[in-house]
Amino acid sequence: MLVKFLKLALLASAIALTPLAAAQAQSTMKLASATINDVQHEWQKVFASELQARVGDALKTEIYPASQLGAIPRMAEGVLLGTIEAFTTPTSFMTNVDPRFQAFDVPGLFKTPDDVHAAIHDPEYRGHLEEMFLDKGLRVIGAIYNSPTVVFTMKDVTTLDGLRGLKIRTFASPLQIKPMELLGATPLPLALTEVIPQLESGGLDGMLVGMPILTAFKYYDVGKNILDLRFAQIVSVTVVNEDWFQTQTDEVKTAIIEAGRAAEELVFPWGVENVEKTYKIWSDNGGKLNELSSEDQAAMEADFSKLAADVLDAEPAVKAEYDRLRALVDARPQQ
Numbered sequence: 001m002l003v004k005f006l007k008l009a010l011l012a013s014a015i016a017l018t019p020l021a022a023a024q025a026q027s028t029m030k031l032a033s034a035t036i037n038d039v040q041h042e043w044q045k046v047f048a049s050e051l052q053a054r055v056g057d058a059l060k061t062e063i064y065p066a067s068q069l070g071a072i073p074r075m076a077e078g079v080l081l082g083t084i085e086a087f088t089t090p091t092s093f094m095t096n097v098d099p100r101f102q103a104f105d106v107p108g109l110f111k112t113p114d115d116v117h118a119a120i121h122d123p124e125y126r127g128h129l130e131e132m133f134l135d136k137g138l139r140v141i142g143a144i145y146n147s148p149t150v151v152f153t154m155k156d157v158t159t160l161d162g163l164r165g166l167k168i169r170t171f172a173s174p175l176q177i178k179p180m181e182l183l184g185a186t187p188l189p190l191a192l193t194e195v196i197p198q199l200e201s202g203g204l205d206g207m208l209v210g211m212p213i214l215t216a217f218k219y220y221d222v223g224k225n226i227l228d229l230r231f232a233q234i235v236s237v238t239v240v241n242e243d244w245f246q247t248q249t250d251e252v253k254t255a256i257i258e259a260g261r262a263a264e265e266l267v268f269p270w271g272v273e274n275v276e277k278t279y280k281i282w283s284d285n286g287g288k289l290n291e292l293s294s295e296d297q298a299a300m301e302a303d304f305s306k307l308a309a310d311v312l313d314a315e316p317a318v319k320a321e322y323d324r325l326r327a328l329v330d331a332r333p334q335q
Contacts, residue, residue, distance in 0.1 A: 027248060028060045031238070032075045033088040034192045036065040038212040039271035040088045040236050043144050043263050047238070050259035050266075059252050071191035079241050080137060088238040090146060090210075092171030098136050103321035105175035106312070107304035109329065110233035113272045116145040118332035119325045120235065121265065128324075129237075130257065139245050141260035142238030145268055147210030147275045149176075149234060151227040152219060154205055158227070158290045160300055169195050169207035175311060176208055179231065179304050196222055210234045211278040220285040227290050231304055 029051075031044045041063075048061040069075055069084055072093050078084030080097065091104040103109075110116045119125060120143040130140050157163060164184035170176040172189040180187040188204065192213070198204040199222055206223075214220070238260065245253060283289065292300065312319040 027058075027252075028062060029085045029240075030062050030064060030069065031086045031088065032064045032069040032078070032084050034065075034067045034072050034075070035213060035216060037216045038210075039144055039146055039267060039274060041065045042270055042274075043142055043236075043238065043267045044088060046266050047142065047259050047263040050262045051255055054255035054259060055252055059248065059255070067191070067193050071193050073191060079239055082241040082244050084241075085244050086141070086238055086240045088142065088144075088236060090171060090234050090236050092173035092176055092234070094237070094239070095173040097138070098133050099315055099318050100132065100321045102173055102175050102311070102315065102318045103325055104235040105171075105173045105232060106308045106322050107175065107179060107231045108301060108308070109322065109325060110235070113145045113233065113268075113275075115329045115332065116233050116235060117268055119328040120145075121268075122328050125324065125328060126261065132321075133239070134242055137242050138239040139242045140237050141240050141256055142236075142264050144236040144238075144264050145271050146234035146236045147212050147271075147278075148228075148230040149208060149232045150211055150214075151229055152207050152209055152214055152223060153225045153227060154199060154223045156225050156288065156290070157206075158292075160292065160296050163227070166205035167203070169198070169204050169209075171208065175232075175308065178307055178311065180208065182303055182307055183300075192217075199223065210275075211282065212274055214287075215278040215281040215285075218285075220282060220287045224287050225290065226282065226287060227292070229292065229300070231300060 031048070033040045033044065035041060044063045044065070048063060051059060051061060067075070069078060072089065075084060075087045076089070076093060076097065079087040091101040094101040110119070120129065126143070129143060133140065151157070151163070151168065153166065160183055166185045168180050168185045168187055169190045170180055170187040177187040177189065190198065195204065195207055196217070199207075214226070240256070245256070248256070279289065312322055
């Protein structure tokens with residue numbers, strides 16, 4: 001009698017759980033980022049469309065821009081732990097996960113968007129990049145040209161000396177922190193969500209940033225000044241949790257990789273055009289754009305080049321990655 005009762009109980013439980021199991025059969029891919037209405041957000045939207053065209057509803061995507069899933073450090077932790085399936089971010093914010101991400105930040109490596117395209121979209125390098133961080137539990141499914149580096153400042157700065165003593169928010173990469181130190185500024189790595197309150201309270205004097213962030217978040221309402229250093233081009237990547245990736249069917253895994261590559265190629269011209277638009281938006285809203293004198297620019301580039309060489313010599317794995325990227329840039333036909 002007891003055995004019969006237990007069998008009936010198990011059968012009832014199985015019937016009750018059947019709808020839940022069916023509901024859980026569809027996997028969800030959360031795509032997180034700290035930004036909105038920029039190339040990172042655009043890549044996510046195009047990726048979702050490309051993926052849906054390949055696998056339909058077999059994998060559902062949900063996009064969470066503007067730090068909806070937490071500040072940058074929390075999103076990075078989330079993708080490492082698997083609580084967030086995918087995170088799109090400048091490589092600089094992943095250097096604490098793997099120092100090889102620093103290779104993309106080396107001053108002078110990428111001078112133009114086409115330099116970035118030649119390296120990260122090279123077929124052989126693209127395959128290498130996807131699996132480069134598997135030992136950290138991460139797979140790269142997207143690589144994106146983001147924007148050149150500028151400095152937003154609360155006061156009007158037109159020279160390198162004008163940066164001395166200023167508290168400047170940087171990305172977390174040593175190759176953003178050390179250049180600011182070399183110029184006499186105080187670098188402060190902070191999550192994007194913390195920047196405006198710190199600028200308004202006087203805790204920050206400026207930030208190292210890409211122009212699209214400044215216009216997307218209307219920084220022209222906070223301050224008006226840009227020093228257009230352009231010593232590096234920001235590269236963004238989308239990383240996914242590898243354990244989650246391996247739970248997908250072979251069809252879905254292939255579709256994720258194909259959709260990621262397709263999205264970055266489709267979004268590249270959009271990103272280049274968007275950067276140019278942001279300069280106009282900044283000026284149209286009363287923002288000021290300053291450039292260094294030719295003497296200051298040359299001195300900065302020379303000092304940054306020496307600094308980068310010292311950093312790379314101390315990090316053989318980073319240097320090896322940099323050399324690989326450098327060779328691809330140097331091989332690009334010059335127009």
